[in-house]
Amino acid sequence: MDLTRYQRQIILPLIGEKGQEKLTKASVLIVGCGGLGCNLATHLVRAGVGKVKIVDKDIVQLPDLQRQILYDEEDARKSLPKAEAAFQKLKKINSDCQIEAFVFEVSSENIETLIGDVELVLDGTDNIQTRLLINEACVKHSLPWIQGAVCESVGMSMNIMPGETACYRCLVDCFPPPEGPIPIINTIPALIASIQATEAFKIITKSPDINKDLIYIDLWRGIFQKIKIKKREDCPVCSKRNFTLLSL
Template identity: 40%
Template sequence: MNDRYARQSLFKPIGVAGQKKISEKHVMILGCGALGTANADNLVRAGIGKLTIIDRDYVEYTNLQRQQLFNEHDADNQVPKVIAAKEKLAAINSNVQIETHVMDVTGITLAPLLADVDLLIDATDNFDIRFIMNDLIHKYNIPWIFGSCVGSTGMSFTVFPGESPCLYCLLNTTTISGATCDSVGIIASAVQMVVAHQTTEALKLLVEDEAALRTKLVMFDLWTNHYQQINVDKAKKAACPTCGTLPTYPYLSYEAQTKTEVLCGRNTVQIRANREVALESLAHQLGRLGKVNVNDFLLSLDYDPYRVVIFRDGRAFIHGTDSLEKAKKIYYQLVG
């Protein structure tokens, strides 16, 4: 066993045998923000065999307060989050296979990537994506660890397909705030508390120590010194469309997918176009309209009073408006 893991394998619940299991497992992290980068950092240091990270966004200065693995250079160059994260993670542990995807998650785009995934960790800030994830992990029988934090609060729950209530059941039983860090703020310590729960449960799953797994929903508020675990076994419903006796997986249907959406609290609209864009030629075309920055993954245009970011896969962020109609008009004016 590599000496770099000596302190971890000395921990009896893991041991040498558990460390070997960790090195053979594949974990997917959905979202590469605060929760995603911290979980990725922990798992890469722990010696995971393969890590897949998926995120649709790029690094901005507002991320640096809580999203480890990123720096000012990444923000200045608008580097996609997963690309910036992979560079840092590869320097931490070159033995880990790291796969990244700069993309928006839908049932169609995510399903092919789940073939050999042993565990999925939720690090998103978007319930549309979480419901897609919730349907897919039940369809493919993959455990996943829910995590959420805002302000000084956070929560985490591990979903076991066929055993525990799913996210849909949970939301119909437990009150979960719809606030986001973009609207009410967040402190970094709340992130780390959620990550501590997520990573620890992940390690239990990876070493196959099922008896040690937490089956309750954990919730906390660090500022008010509140911590509780809630038994949610009775939340599971036989009629649930995701985890019930006759599942229909409603969030995987084309009609249920959001094609245009307001990014909560960011005064930004995302438009999903599903077509490849030649960024270099588009940059030349748009240069007469305002300042253009382009890298291998995206193009950014200052289109006063808006900022438009167009990704190679055709997606776009229209910063400066929460009007879907205005955003679509700008997109069609610029891209066609």
């Protein structure tokens, strides 16, 4: 494998040769390939993560092109599944990277198989229900995952490291699914995905700098905050290990 393409991060002491080797051997699942997922996949594949799995059930449509950077007008005209269109683009970006694409909805029936051969899960979804499902599966199997969410000009991200940090269920309860399209400025998914991808590099390379707080940003108003989230002693998932969504 020609490592020249990773020269700029190999000369970066934060990653270096050893970090690059870990990235090359890493295996990551990205759930959702919309505004967040397109940016996540781009960063991971360009950085040389060895195996990237993408799952998304939707097709590319014209309003997606405002922020979903892997797709173009032809993909929308052909109504290509996002996972398939992303697969084609990502292969052209880095042929050394093993990319797997799945066109289906993540559910309690398939999530444990999907995460079975990865070391990290990245959240590119647009709904709390799927995040709660990812949370249960990852807590159950002690797998780190990086939550990300965006709406209007606001975004947040949090690393969920089972056994070390609070889990997603410590943070949120059930919410109704969003009705209709979520209003959004196209710069916020790019920014939140950059934070998630950077945290992914740190988790994969076992950096001591992994962030343990929730990051909250309102890009339009210029608000940047780090918020401590406490593990809830009565959390049904990380404290009591009741995985009710997985058993549905």
